[in-house]
Amino acid sequence: MDVAGRLPRLRGALDAAGCDALLVTSLTNIRYLAGFTGSAGMLLILPDEVVLVTDGRYETQSEEQLAAAGVAARTEIGQYARQQEVTKALVASAAVGRLGLEAAHVSWARQRAFAADWFAGVSLVPTVGLVEALRRVKDPGEVDRVVRAAAIADAALASVRPMLAEGPTEAAFGLALDFEIRRLGATGNSFETIVASGPNAAKPHHRPSPRQVQHHELIVLDFGAMVDGYCSDMTRTVCVDEPTPEMQRVVDVVLASQAAGVAAVRAGVACADVDRACREVIGAAGWGERFMHGTGHGVGLDIHEAPAVAATSSDTLAAGHVVTVEPGVYLAGIGGARIEDTVVVTDDGCWPVTTTSKDMRVCET
Ligand code: ZN
Ligand code: ZN
Numbered sequence: 001m002d003v004a005g006r007l008p009r010l011r012g013a014l015d016a017a018g019c020d021a022l023l024v025t026s027l028t029n030i031r032y033l034a035g036f037t038g039s040a041g042m043l044l045i046l047p048d049e050v051v052l053v054t055d056g057r058y059e060t061q062s063e064e065q066l067a068a069a070g071v072a073a074r075t076e077i078g079q080y081a082r083q084q085e086v087t088k089a090l091v092a093s094a095a096v097g098r099l100g101l102e103a104a105h106v107s108w109a110r111q112r113a114f115a116a117d118w119f120a121g122v123s124l125v126p127t128v129g130l131v132e133a134l135r136r137v138k139d140p141g142e143v144d145r146v147v148r149a150a151a152i153a154d155a156a157l158a159s160v161r162p163m164l165a166e167g168p169t170e171a172a173f174g175l176a177l178d179f180e181i182r183r184l185g186a187t188g189n190s191f192e193t194i195v196a197s198g199p200n201a202a203k204p205h206h207r208p209s210p211r212q213v214q215h216h217e218l219i220v221l222d223f224g225a226m227v228d229g230y231c232s233d234m235t236r237t238v239c240v241d242e243p244t245p246e247m248q249r250v251v252d253v254v255l256a257s258q259a260a261g262v263a264a265v266r267a268g269v270a271c272a273d274v275d276r277a278c279r280e281v282i283g284a285a286g287w288g289e290r291f292m293h294g295t296g297h298g299v300g301l302d303i304h305e306a307p308a309v310a311a312t313s314s315d316t317l318a319a320g321h322v323v324t325v326e327p328g329v330y331l332a333g334i335g336g337a338r339i340e341d342t343v344v345v346t347d348d349g350c351w352p353v354t355t356t357s358k359d360m361r362v363c364e365t
Pocket of ligand 1: 222223233234235326340
């Protein structure tokens with residue numbers, strides 16, 4: 001991963017955003033720019049230097065991580081009052097007239113404190129998505145981490161999948177899957193695992209419950225692993241023995257929709273067109289109203305990040321984007337299906353980081 005190359009690219013965007021300096025307060029963005037993974041801190045990007053401001057818990061870690069990332073930044077360590085004093089002095093001595101804040105990552109209370117106490121007399125500029133824009137295109141090291149996370153998720157599912165035939169509760173199966181994800185080397189889940197069986201599969205974001213999974217019903221499994229901060233995301237819909245004819249038709253339509261979406265993914269294609277490709281297949285089957293979420297999203301340090309793959313998206317795919325394609329059909333009270341792959345966008349199309357077969361069978365009848 002070329003972490004050190006990111007700050008210069010961000011600097012190139014500051015002037016157009018109307019600021020002389022930027023105070024980065026999103027911990028994910030700080031990690032992206034400087035390699036620091038602590039739970040508290042601010043990264044102050046001044047015209048001539050970069051300073052990571054954090055507290056005593058991270059005195060050693062911050063130095064180590066900045067050095068490991070090869071990032072030319074120094075650290076300032078202290079509690080709130082000291083951080084305020086140091087940051088205020090740095091901004092004043094650099095003669096910053098316009099200080100950018102990350103509008104989506106500053107609470108109202110914090111903004112008021114910044115304006116009144118920290119940076120009185122400085123023009124505070126609300127910026128949106130400056131670092132997130134850089135994060136869209138992944139470098140090979142980032143893609144490698146997503147691939148490793150996806151490989152763990154694939155292997156974990158393969159390992160615990162036969163358990164479904166024994167009729168575990170959704171919660172027990174989810175726990176077994178999560179445990180396997182950790183055992184295989186992930187630092188954690190990239191989000192809370194979804195195990196939705198039978199009628200619960202009609203709820204796109206169902207939480208694993210005490211319900212026991214049954215034969216002949218659809219089971220939606222949506223989960224991901226995390227490796228070195230990077231997420232994976234996949235959904236498979238499976239069934240012990242044969243599903244009902246109606247549910248088989250739902251799965252067939254979702255499979256065709258998902259394939260159409262993946263086939264539409266290519267650098268230069270509007271995200272809204274990928275969404276349309278998925279939605280047309282489901283609409284033609286008469287379930288257009290039952291596909292009530294967007295088609296996909298970017299995946300990286302955050303499980304949901306830019307670009308959005310949705311009808312309302314104005315984003316265009318570019319080589320190096322990592323996005324999901326995950327249409328679904330949900331029939332309230334009956335069941336549902338969703339199929340999701342994470343793919344890496346290329347100039348010619350895309351390639352999947354998710355490799356689990358879409359064969360839904362848990363065991364042969
Ligand atoms: Zn998912
Ligand atoms: Zn997803």
